[in-house]
Amino acid sequence: MVKLFEKITFRGVELDNRIVVSPMGMYSADNGYVTPFHLVHYGKFAMGGAGLVFVEQTSVSRKGRITNGDPGLWEDGQIDGMRQVVHVIKSHGAKAAIQINHGGRKSSQQRAFRGNSHLTDRDIEMGEESWVPTGPSDVPFSDGFQTPAPLSKEGLTGVRDAFVATARRAVLAGFDVIELHMAHGYLLQSFLSPLANFRTDEYGGSLENRMRFPLEVTRAVRAALPPATPLFVRISATDWIDGGWEIEDSVIFSRKLKELGVDLVDCSTGGNLRAGSTNANLARGPGYQVPFAEQIRREAGIPTGAVGMIRTPDLAENILQDDRADLIFLARQMLFNPFWALHAAEHFGLTGNFENWPEQYAWWLAKWGGALRANGESLDGLERFSEAAE
Numbered sequence: 001m002v003k004l005f006e007k008i009t010f011r012g013v014e015l016d017n018r019i020v021v022s023p024m025g026m027y028s029a030d031n032g033y034v035t036p037f038h039l040v041h042y043g044k045f046a047m048g049g050a051g052l053v054f055v056e057q058t059s060v061s062r063k064g065r066i067t068n069g070d071p072g073l074w075e076d077g078q079i080d081g082m083r084q085v086v087h088v089i090k091s092h093g094a095k096a097a098i099q100i101n102h103g104g105r106k107s108s109q110q111r112a113f114r115g116n117s118h119l120t121d122r123d124i125e126m127g128e129e130s131w132v133p134t135g136p137s138d139v140p141f142s143d144g145f146q147t148p149a150p151l152s153k154e155g156l157t158g159v160r161d162a163f164v165a166t167a168r169r170a171v172l173a174g175f176d177v178i179e180l181h182m183a184h185g186y187l188l189q190s191f192l193s194p195l196a197n198f199r200t201d202e203y204g205g206s207l208e209n210r211m212r213f214p215l216e217v218t219r220a221v222r223a224a225l226p227p228a229t230p231l232f233v234r235i236s237a238t239d240w241i242d243g244g245w246e247i248e249d250s251v252i253f254s255r256k257l258k259e260l261g262v263d264l265v266d267c268s269t270g271g272n273l274r275a276g277s278t279n280a281n282l283a284r285g286p287g288y289q290v291p292f293a294e295q296i297r298r299e300a301g302i303p304t305g306a307v308g309m310i311r312t313p314d315l316a317e318n319i320l321q322d323d324r325a326d327l328i329f330l331a332r333q334m335l336f337n338p339f340w341a342l343h344a345a346e347h348f349g350l351t352g353n354f355e356n357w358p359e360q361y362a363w364w365l366a367k368w369g370g371a372l373r374a375n376g377e378s379l380d381g382l383e384r385f386s387e388a389a390e
């Protein structure tokens with residue numbers, strides 16, 4: 001049995017397979033509103049056969065945006081556009097998920113494809129809006145980044161309520177799965193990490209104190225969601241920096257998330273590494289973050305998602321067969337080949353003649369594929385794609 005194509009259920013939501021399009025910011029929203037780009041972008045992943053398609057990190061407040069191009073669900077007017085995105089995804093057979101986020105001290109940055117650093121005078125001249133970010137403490141992310149304003153107790157309540165209101169809007173838009181972004185140095189992760197949180201009140205210092213605010217947000221969002229709606233949390237399982245957040249902290253944190261009714265921990269890493277610095281602890285390679293998903297799954301007893309340089313169907317399948325994770329998240333490989341899931345099914349011999357492809361394509365591809373095969377040519381370009389993708 002090919003596990004990658006086994007169904008899996010979280011609360012009231014059944015996924016057709018274990019393939020997830022990982023959240024990827026496109027920095028192309030218009031004042032927080034999605035555009036035709038998003039319809040095309042997300043629709044093609046659903047057409048490509050992934051069981052779950054994630055809409056990128058979406059801001060819970062205007063000032064929580066990482067960039068001027070981030071989509072948001074901080075006001076009711078933004079629901080309609082998202083509803084259309086959800087409709088496109090679901091009408092092509094996938095389930096729709098959304099990651100909700102507050103950028104914290106990494107807010108008010110350049111769009112990734114325009115520099116991926118702090119906003120410059122030139123960006124402002126070009127019309128980008130700049131604002132003072134908020135964070136746990138008044139310590140900037142990196143050189144050139146603005147010093148964040150530390151959140152007061154009222155500020156924390158406001159952010160918590162913004163997460164709740166955004167999650168409710170996401171449900172109204174029709175999303176099947178909601179994910180809280182607690183990774184990559186954004187607001188919630190910056191409370192967890194001792195590299196970003198220098199507070200002296202009950203939200204800083206000990207591990208218990210640093211976990212307090214992210215857990216308060218989790219509790220409030222879970223209470224606001226319908227019981228049938230799964231809640232995922234993406235974490236940075238390690239900062240990869242000595243003295244930072246470690247995998248042992250992630251295990252403890254994941255146990256707490258489980259107690260609060262979280263359905264899956266999506267195991268990424270990093271995000272507090274400052275621009276220009278290097279870290280000897282970090283050795284990237286195929287599946288390099290899988291050990292974190294495995295350890296959390298085993299030691300916290302909660303389903304996990306594995307992500308990071310998982311490119312081939314065989315690696316994805318092995319991770320599942322070895323019980324190291326429950327879902328496989330793919331990001332860059334999906335940009336490169338949105339039909340990855342359909343190719344993977346063929347790779348495993350689950351379908352032979354494009355039966356699983358959209359019928360509008362399948363009738364023609366089947367004829368063409370037959371001709372290629374008769375010529376002794378391979379249709380499986382996955383290995384070649386994999387080499388080119390990194």
Ligand SMILES: Cc1cc2nc3c(=O)[nH]c(=O)nc-3n(C[C@H](O)[C@H](O)[C@H](O)COP(=O)(O)O)c2cc1C
Pocket residue numbers: 022023024025026056057099181183184234268307308309310329330331332333
């Ligand atoms: C263009 C792009 C945008 C991304 N935006 C997000 C995001 O919005 N939220 C998030 O948690 N991760 C984001 N990531 C990280 C991916 O979800 C994923 O964790 C990472 O790329 C590693 O997976 P991969 O090797 O399959 O690309 C982004 C990655 C890329 C390439």
